Amino acid sequence: MKFLKFLFVGIIFGIVLVKSEAVSWYRIYEMFKFESFHMYGIIGTAIATGVILLLITKQLKLNNIEGHQMTVPKKAKGLYRYILGGIIFGLGWALSGACPGPMYILVGTGAFSALIVIAAALLGTYVYGVIKDKLPH
Numbered sequence: 026m027k028f029l030k031f032l033f034v035g036i037i038f039g040i041v042l043v044k045s046e047a048v049s050w051y052r053i054y055e056m057f058k059f060e061s062f063h064m065y066g067i068i069g070t071a072i073a074t075g076v077i078l079l080l081i082t083k084q085l086k087l088n089n090i091e092g093h094q095m096t097v098p099k100k101a102k103g104l105y106r107y108i109l110g111g112i113i114f115g116l117g118w119a120l121s122g123a124c125p126g127p128m129y130i131l132v133g134t135g136a137f138s139a140l141i142v143i144a145a146a147l148l149g150t151y152v153y154g155v156i157k158d159k160l161p162h
Contacts, residue, residue, distance in 0.1 A: 038126075039129075039130040039133055042126070042127055042130055043130060043134060045067060046063070047064065047067050047127065048123065048127040048130050048131055048134070050122035050123075052064055053118070053119075053122050053123070054122070057119050079097065082095050117146070117149070121142040121145070123139060123142055125146065128142050128143050128146065129143070
């Protein structure tokens, strides 16, 4: 019962992504071929919304559910890890036609072949967890 509000927000998020065609393989294909602004507009709007909400959170000094002030932790510098990670993420996105959020939404819309993509993503995450200590960070 406690997490029902998160389920509700997830359902609304899924509806918005489906209605905006952000989970459409064709829209993602257009984006990677630089044929349409549609997905770039959605991603840009999401980034702008995130920046604005982070600034509001910082300005109002809002607390999280545990009562601590919300902050964005500093990240370790490392150009290669972000470039390599971005390339791997982008390749997976381009090959599967879905990034992590929409993978689950596609299953909800009846595209059960997305379960293969989810299984591959989980396998990739597991493999990374096993070998991450051996990678140069």
